Amino acid sequence: MTAHDPLPLYALDALPDDERVAFDAHLRSCAQCQRELAAHGQALDELASAVARPPDDALRAAVIDAVASTPQVTDAADGGDDPRDDVVAVPTPASTRRPTYAVAAAVLALAFVAATATAIVLWSRVNQLERLAAGPRADVAAILTADDAELVALETELTGTLQFAVAPSTDRGVVLGNGLQRPPPDRAYQLWLLDGGTARSGGVLAGSEGVLVVVSDLGGADAVAVTVEPSSGSPAPTGAPVAEASLTNEG
Amino acid sequence: MDNGRPQSPTDAATPATTAADASNPRLEPLLLRVAAGDQAAFAELYDAVAARVFGLAARIVRDHSLAAEVTQEVLLEVWRTAPRFDASRGSAIGWVLMMTHRRSVDQVRRTSARRTRESAAAVGAPPMQAPVDDAVMLAADHDELSEALGALSAVQLEAITLAYFEGHTYREVAEILGVPEGTAKSRLRDGITRLRERLEGGE
Numbered sequence: 001m002t003a004h005d006p007l008p009l010y011a012l013d014a015l016p017d018d019e020r021v022a023f024d025a026h027l028r029s030c031a032q033c034q035r036e037l038a039a040h041g042q043a044l045d046e047l048a049s050a051v052a053r054p055p056d057d058a059l060r061a062a063v064i065d066a067v068a069s070t071p072q073v074t075d076a077a078d079g080g081d082d083p084r085d086d087v088v089a090v091p092t093p094a095s096t097r098r099p100t101y102a103v104a105a106a107v108l109a110l111a112f113v114a115a116t117a118t119a120i121v122l123w124s125r126v127n128q129l130e131r132l133a134a135g136p137r138a139d140v141a142a143i144l145t146a147d148d149a150e151l152v153a154l155e156t157e158l159t160g161t162l163q164f165a166v167a168p169s170t171d172r173g174v175v176l177g178n179g180l181q182r183p184p185p186d187r188a189y190q191l192w193l194l195d196g197g198t199a200r201s202g203g204v205l206a207g208s209e210g211v212l213v214v215v216s217d218l219g220g221a222d223a224v225a226v227t228v229e230p231s232s233g234s235p236a237p238t239g240a241p242v243a244e245a246s247l248t249n250e251g
Numbered sequence: 252m253d254n255g256r257p258q259s260p261t262d263a264a265t266p267a268t269t270a271a272d273a274s275n276p277r278l279e280p281l282l283l284r285v286a287a288g289d290q291a292a293f294a295e296l297y298d299a300v301a302a303r304v305f306g307l308a309a310r311i312v313r314d315h316s317l318a319a320e321v322t323q324e325v326l327l328e329v330w331r332t333a334p335r336f337d338a339s340r341g342s343a344i345g346w347v348l349m350m351t352h353r354r355s356v357d358q359v360r361r362t363s364a365r366r367t368r369e370s371a372a373a374v375g376a377p378p379m380q381a382p383v384d385d386a387v388m389l390a391a392d393h394d395e396l397s398e399a400l401g402a403l404s405a406v407q408l409e410a411i412t413l414a415y416f417e418g419h420t421y422r423e424v425a426e427i428l429g430v431p432e433g434t435a436k437s438r439l440r441d442g443i444t445r446l447r448e449r450l451e452g453g454e
Contacts, residue, residue: 008439008440008444009436009440011349012411012414012415012443013349013352013353013415013418014415014419016422037342037345039342040345041341041342041343041345042342042344042451043443043446044344044345044349045303045345046400046446047400047411047446048303048304048306048344048348048351049399050396051307051309051396051416052303052307053302053309054302054305055301055302055304055318055319056319059301059319059323060297063323063326063327064290064294066327067290067330070330070331072286072330072332073331073335074334138357139361141361
């Protein structure tokens with residue numbers, strides 16, 4: 001198994017969130033996979049063409065109307081980042097202005113409001129959540145709006161903050177960052193779900209701001225930790241945690 | 252590398268294979284014009300891709316108005332982020348369809364999360380029933396798919412239908428089919444590879 005292997009499954013959008021986030025990190029630095037992905041375009045076109053159906057005419061007018069008042073992004077080139085990032089469960093590096101920025105900001109606003117509480121009562125921010133839920137961060141909205149959602153701050157020696165919003169009823173959680181210090185070159189932060197003595201990967205954290213990773217199968221995790229690993233992630237933690245938090249109530 | 256800056260169409264690197272595209276003008280040059288803020292080009296792009304975007308979204312979300320919502324979001328996102336599209340290494344339709352797929356799956360997750368919460372709140376409420384026209388759509392789609400994707404074996408078609416058209420991950424595909432994850436992965440890989448080979452062979 002090589003780092004390139006998930007490509008066809010990635011092209012089909014059939015990877016679970018954790019593997020997709022890890023592969024996104026690989027894709028950003030792998031020219032071969034970028035070419036391969038582009039070469040899958042026609043096959044995907046074939047699939048979509050098999051189910052093509054024209055939408056109502058009214059939609060065309062609405063979309064073209066909306067375009068007239070919608071500004072385009074202006075930063076054409078930003079490093080080696082892939083344009084697909086815009087729709088990927090990869091967050092918004094602080095240094096760029098991506099389309100998900102507004103949504104990430106909404107998440108951060110929510111996180112900030114709730115930062116000192118243990119239980120998140122988010123229904124008061126329904127408008128923001130509606131916006132969030134309508135965008136590419138719908139999965140995050142579902143976590144934050146769960147009745148049992150809680151926000152836990154990770155203790156860390158790093159600059160910036162890391163928080164874990166968790167909703168056991170959804171079996172999901174999301175790591176939120178605010179001004180997180182960048183990892184060393186060619187290294188990444190990786191989240192671990194700890195259950196008793198075992199550590200399971202929760203995915204590689206991407207970026208430093210907003211949604212850094214979504215965990216789709218929380219299982220019985222009773223704590224989370226973050227370690228510094230190679231940029232594509234490790235099968236098991238290789239160093240001491242740089243951030244951690246317990247998910248069980250201590251009181 | 253000249254990243255995604257609007258270029259003249261002749262500068263845009265385009266893959267050599269165009270077999271499937273006879274009736275389908277290349278989208279990359281159009282997208283470059285959209286990137287430069289050309290609204291007329293956007294209207295052309297809309298006409299070129301809307302049926303595929305809407306059809307794929309409708310197949311995944313199984314609801315006409317939600318599919319229209321997804322279509323609108325995706326097309327607006329195409330407009331907004333076109334300046335960032337890198338024609339030297341991307342496939343425009345691949346980019347648009349990936350956005351469509353992600354948004355549609357997100358929409359399904361969001362809807363099912365809401366249904367779960369609502370049904371938890373309303374104990375004793377009758378279970379949600381799929382509207383009749385959705386069932387009709389499902390049946391019609393199956394015929395349509397096996398005809399259009401005849402290059403695929405039955406097991407490949409089944410796996411790709413679950414993953415691509417119903418928005419499941421390979422793990423879920425394995426679970427639904429009761430096969431090991433490795434088997435589900437192989438069927439998906441082999442399926443998309445076969446589609447590619449057939450297209451590249453120009454059959």
